[in-house]
Amino acid sequence: MDIMIKQPKTDKEFQDYYELRWRVLRQPHGQPRGSERDDLEELSIHLMAYYEGKIPAAVGRAHLNSAYEAQIRFMAVDPHYQNAGIGSSLLAGLEKRIKTSGARYIVLNARETAAGFYIKNGYTRDGEAGTLFGNIRHIRMRKYLI
Numbered sequence: 731m732d733i734m735i736k737q738p739k740t741d742k743e744f745q746d747y748y749e750l751r752w753r754v755l756r757q758p759h760g761q762p763r764g765s766e767r768d769d770l771e772e773l774s775i776h777l778m779a780y781y782e783g784k785i786p787a788a789v790g791r792a793h794l795n796s797a798y799e800a801q802i803r804f805m806a807v808d809p810h811y812q813n814a815g816i817g818s819s820l821l822a823g824l825e826k827r828i829k830t831s832g833a834r835y836i837v838l839n840a841r842e843t844a845a846g847f848y849i850k851n852g853y854t855r856d857g858e859a860g861t862l863f864g865n866i867r868h869i870r871m872r873k874y875l876i
């Protein structure tokens with residue numbers, strides 16, 4: 731598949747980025763626009779995958795919780811492009827950038843339904859992580875960077 735991964739930079743790229751995040755992670759649960767963001771956006775690394783150089787296909791974000799601990803949030807692949815390796819490529823891109831920041835490990839709260847994706851990518855279960863919107867159970871996961 732013709733996929734290009736890059737950091738969004740322009741206003742239009744960020745607009746597409748948050749739109750895809752909202753459409754995949756929030757809209758299906760009846761959550762309003764704006765609910766797809768938190769207060770760490772300006773301090774985070776954002777990555778976006780484009781299909782054929784222009785169609786937004788996937789997004790993901792990383793931030794540092796401390797000098798050693800990074801956290802990945804808001805991984806979302808457009809349903810048309812799921813199960814084609816794009817999520818894994820985007821995750822690898824985030825991990826590469828996290829490594830250069832000096833962090834030693836990554837944590838994330840995976841939707842129970844997505845835990846298998848993270849396990850395939852080298853993450854291990856680290857306990858329960860609460861429930862979102864009343865019914866989406868999350869699992870704390872972790873991966874040490876070598």
Ligand SMILES: CC(C)(COP(=O)(O)OP(=O)(O)OC[C@H]1O[C@@H](n2cnc3c(N)ncnc32)[C@H](O)[C@@H]1OP(=O)(O)O)[C@@H](O)C(=O)NCCC(=O)NCCS
Binds near residue numbers: 804818839840844
């Ligand atoms: C979960 C998600 C990010 C995975 O991205 P993707 O591009 O579809 O995944 P990939 O094609 O890179 O999959 C890599 C491997 O993980 C597996 N996998 C993908 N999604 C999976 C899932 N939900 N459960 C179990 N395994 C999964 C794939 O089968 C593949 O295995 P293989 O290497 O043996 O073929 C994406 O499907 C998605 O955005 N889902 C909806 C939103 C969501 O749940 N986001 C995560 C919130 S924590």
